[in-house]
Amino acid sequence: MKKDVSKGFVNVVFIVLGMLTFLTMTVGPAAAKDKIRIGCAIALSGMNAVPARVSQVTEYKLWAEQTNAKGGVYVKKYGKKLAVELVFYDDNSNIETCTKMVEKLIVQEKVDLMLPPWGTAFNFAVAPLVSKYGYIMIGSTVSSAKWKELSVKAPYLFIILNQPQKQGKAVTELLQDVGVKSVAIVYVADLFGLEHSGVVAPLIGQTSIEIAMLKSYPLGADDLSPLIKRIMAKKVDAVLAYSYPDSTFLLTKQMIALNYSPNLLFFGVGQHYPDYRESFGSKTVEGIMGLGAWNPKVPASGARDFFNAYVKRWGKEPPRWGEASSFAACQIMEQAILKAGTLDQKKLRQVIASETFPTVIGQVKFVEGTNPNYPGDVGQWQSGEYEIVAPKIKRTAEPIYPKPKWPSRK
Amino acid sequence: MKLFLDIIISGLIQGAIYGLIAVGLNLQYGVARVLNVAHGEFVMVGAFATYIMYTVFGINPLLSVAFFSPVSLIAGFLIYKNLFQFIRTSSETAEMFEGNSMLASFGLLYVIQNLALIWWGTSTKAYSYLSFSVGFLGVAFEANRVAALFVGVAVMISFYLFLRYSILGKAIRAAAESPVSAQLSGIDVHRVLGICFGLGVMLACVAGGLVSMMKEITANMGFPYLVTALIVLVLGGLGNIVGSFLGGLIIGLVTAAVMYWQPELSLVASYLIFTIVLLIRPQGIFVRQTNGR
Structure with a gap:
C-alpha cells in the first residue's frame, strides 16, 4: 500500500514536470525572446x-x-x-x-x-x-x-535607391548647365541599361543637345575598343555610358590606352567605387562622372x-x-x-x-513606396572625393567641365 | 582597308586569349576526360597572381606569366593526382568517371571562388601596363593587347611543337586517341593525363595573366571564360588542340566584326555559331570525319 502511494506521487511529479516543460516550450519563446x-x-x-x-x-x-x-x-x-x-x-x-x-x-x-x-x-x-x-x-x-x-x-x-526618371532629368539638366552640345549614349544591353537610356535619351532629345549616337553593347564584353573608336569618330562633347562595373573599368582602360578623353565622361555603376579611383589613380579619374552619388559631406x-x-x-x-x-x-x-x-x-x-x-x-520619407529624396543623382570625382554635382540644389561641389585630359603616361 | 585591319587585329587579340583558355579545357576534357567547370577560376587565379606581382613587387606582368607557368602546371598536376585520379580509379565506367569528375570540379569551382572572395574580398581592381596605343598602318591598337597577342601566339606555337615533336607530346596525343592502347604501349597514362590537366591549368593561368593587363580583376571574373571556352571547344572539336586555338581565333574575329556593326549582337553571334556547329557538324569543324583525329 505504501509502495503504491509513493508510486502515485512519483507519477504526479512526472506529470507536473511534463506540464511545466510543455508550458515552457509553448509559452517560453515569446516570453524569453532575446x-x-x-x-x-x-x-x-x-x-x-x-x-x-x-x-x-x-x-x-x-x-x-x-x-x-x-x-x-x-x-x-x-x-x-x-x-x-x-x-x-x-x-x-x-x-x-x-x-x-x-x-x-x-x-x-x-x-x-x-x-x-x-x-x-x-x-x-x-x-x-x-x-x-x-x-x-x-x-x-x-x-x-x-x-x-x-x-x-x-x-x-x-x-530606397534613386530611380531612373529622376536621375535622367538630373543628367539632362547637368548637360545643359555645363554647355554640352553633343552626346553619345552607350548602354549595357540588359534591363538596367535599357531603362536608363530609355529615360535619358528622350529627355535629352527635347533639348538642343544633339544625340550623335545611341548604341547598346552586350554584357560581359571583353573588348569595347570598336565601340570607342566609333564614338571617337563622332567627335562628341559628352559620352554617357550606362555601364556595369566590368565595362566601366574596361571602357576607362581602353579610353586611356586609345587616348580618348571627351569633355564629359559618365558611367553607370562601378565608377563610384574607391577601388576605381585607386586602380587608375586620383589624377586619372579626376572629372569622371557617374550615376548616383553619396559622400560623407x-x-x-x-x-x-x-x-x-x-x-x-x-x-x-x-x-x-x-x-x-x-x-x-x-x-x-x-x-x-x-x-x-x-x-x-x-x-x-x-x-x-x-x-x-x-x-x-x-x-x-517614402512616397508611393519609393524614396524621392536621394542625396545625389550624379557624382563626379574631384581631388579624390566623389562629389555630388546633380541635382543642382544638392551639390557638394560645382561640376568640373571639361574633364581634364588623361595624365601623361610612360 | 583600315576598318578591315582593325577588325582582324582586334579579333585575333581576343581570339588568342579565348584560344589559350579553350586549348587548356580541351586538354582537360578532350584528353583527360575531366569536364573541368572550375577552368575559368584558374583564369582568375592567373590574373590575381599577375596583378599582385605587378602592384606589390613591381614585377613585369609578362615575366610573372613566365614564372607562374611551371608553378600552375605543377599545381594542376597535383590536383589531378590527388582528386581526379582517385575518382578515375574508383569509377567503374568511363561515363561514371566523367559524371563524378564534373561534380568534383563543381566543388573545386566553389572552393576556389570562395577562397578568392574571402582572401581578395569584394574588390574590383585594375592596373595600367603598356597603357598606350601603337599605330599599325594607320590604325591604333592598345599596346598591352598587342603584347598579349604576341605572347598568346608564341605560347601556342611552342605548345604545338611540343605536342608534335616531343616524346611527352606524342604520349599525350596517344592518350588522347586511345588511353587503353597508350597504356598497352607502355605509356604511364595516369601521369600523362595528370600532365594534361596541369597543362590545362597552366594555359588558363597564362591567359589570366594576359587578361589582367587588359581588363578589371574580380573574384568572380572566371566563369564567363569557361562558357566561351566551351563554345570554342565545340567549334574546334573535342580532342583537337589546334582546332581549339583556331576556334578561339574564329570566335574572336566574329565577335570583333559584329562589335563594329551591331555591338549588341556580338554575344549572340558566338552562340549562333555554337548552335549552327552543333546542328550541322557536332564533332567540330576542324575534326576530320574519319575517327576524330
Whole structure:
C-alpha cells in the first residue's frame, strides 16, 4: 500500500514536470525572446557575389555589429532591448534559388524581418512573395522605371535607391548647365541599361543637345575598343555610358590606352567605387562622372560616422552610392521597431509608409513606396572625393567641365 | 582597308586569349576526360597572381606569366593526382568517371571562388601596363593587347611543337586517341593525363595573366571564360588542340566584326555559331570525319 502511494506521487511529479516543460516550450519563446532574427537570401557566391557583398552584406553586417554593441533594438512589446541576428542564405546568384530561399527563411526559419536580395530582377522576383507573407523589405539595389506597375502587387516592398526618371532629368539638366552640345549614349544591353537610356535619351532629345549616337553593347564584353573608336569618330562633347562595373573599368582602360578623353565622361555603376579611383589613380579619374552619388559631406545625420565606422571595420572606404542606402534601410527598420514597439509586420509597414526617418543618406520619407529624396543623382570625382554635382540644389561641389585630359603616361 | 585591319587585329587579340583558355579545357576534357567547370577560376587565379606581382613587387606582368607557368602546371598536376585520379580509379565506367569528375570540379569551382572572395574580398581592381596605343598602318591598337597577342601566339606555337615533336607530346596525343592502347604501349597514362590537366591549368593561368593587363580583376571574373571556352571547344572539336586555338581565333574575329556593326549582337553571334556547329557538324569543324583525329 505504501509502495503504491509513493508510486502515485512519483507519477504526479512526472506529470507536473511534463506540464511545466510543455508550458515552457509553448509559452517560453515569446516570453524569453532575446533576439530579432533577420533573414536575407542573397548572392554570396556566383556572378553577383561581388556586387552583393559590396553593396549590401558589408553594410548589413556593420549595422548589426553597431546595433548589438549598444545592446540591440528596444522593443516595447518585450520591454527590453533585443540583439539582432542576421541569417544569410546563399542564392548562388540564381533567381529561382533566391525565391526558394526567401520562402524558406519566412516559413521554416520564421525570421522576424527580411532584408532584400541583390539587384533589380531579384528584388522584383521576391517582392510578390514577401508581400504574400506580409513581410516588409527595403530594396537598396533596385532601380527601374517599371516599379510603379509592380508596386500594386508588392505593397510590402519599399525602394530606397534613386530611380531612373529622376536621375535622367538630373543628367539632362547637368548637360545643359555645363554647355554640352553633343552626346553619345552607350548602354549595357540588359534591363538596367535599357531603362536608363530609355529615360535619358528622350529627355535629352527635347533639348538642343544633339544625340550623335545611341548604341547598346552586350554584357560581359571583353573588348569595347570598336565601340570607342566609333564614338571617337563622332567627335562628341559628352559620352554617357550606362555601364556595369566590368565595362566601366574596361571602357576607362581602353579610353586611356586609345587616348580618348571627351569633355564629359559618365558611367553607370562601378565608377563610384574607391577601388576605381585607386586602380587608375586620383589624377586619372579626376572629372569622371557617374550615376548616383553619396559622400560623407551630404547633409545627413551620421553620414561621416558611417564613413569612419566603415573604414575602421573593413579597412577601406565605402563606395559612394547605394551602399549607404543599404545601411540606411537597416536604420529605418530599427527606427520603425522603436516607433511601433513591436515586430508585427503590418504595424511596421504602416510606420515605414507614413513616417520620416533620419538616416545616413538624409531624411527618408517614402512616397508611393519609393524614396524621392536621394542625396545625389550624379557624382563626379574631384581631388579624390566623389562629389555630388546633380541635382543642382544638392551639390557638394560645382561640376568640373571639361574633364581634364588623361595624365601623361610612360 | 583600315576598318578591315582593325577588325582582324582586334579579333585575333581576343581570339588568342579565348584560344589559350579553350586549348587548356580541351586538354582537360578532350584528353583527360575531366569536364573541368572550375577552368575559368584558374583564369582568375592567373590574373590575381599577375596583378599582385605587378602592384606589390613591381614585377613585369609578362615575366610573372613566365614564372607562374611551371608553378600552375605543377599545381594542376597535383590536383589531378590527388582528386581526379582517385575518382578515375574508383569509377567503374568511363561515363561514371566523367559524371563524378564534373561534380568534383563543381566543388573545386566553389572552393576556389570562395577562397578568392574571402582572401581578395569584394574588390574590383585594375592596373595600367603598356597603357598606350601603337599605330599599325594607320590604325591604333592598345599596346598591352598587342603584347598579349604576341605572347598568346608564341605560347601556342611552342605548345604545338611540343605536342608534335616531343616524346611527352606524342604520349599525350596517344592518350588522347586511345588511353587503353597508350597504356598497352607502355605509356604511364595516369601521369600523362595528370600532365594534361596541369597543362590545362597552366594555359588558363597564362591567359589570366594576359587578361589582367587588359581588363578589371574580380573574384568572380572566371566563369564567363569557361562558357566561351566551351563554345570554342565545340567549334574546334573535342580532342583537337589546334582546332581549339583556331576556334578561339574564329570566335574572336566574329565577335570583333559584329562589335563594329551591331555591338549588341556580338554575344549572340558566338552562340549562333555554337548552335549552327552543333546542328550541322557536332564533332567540330576542324575534326576530320574519319575517327576524330
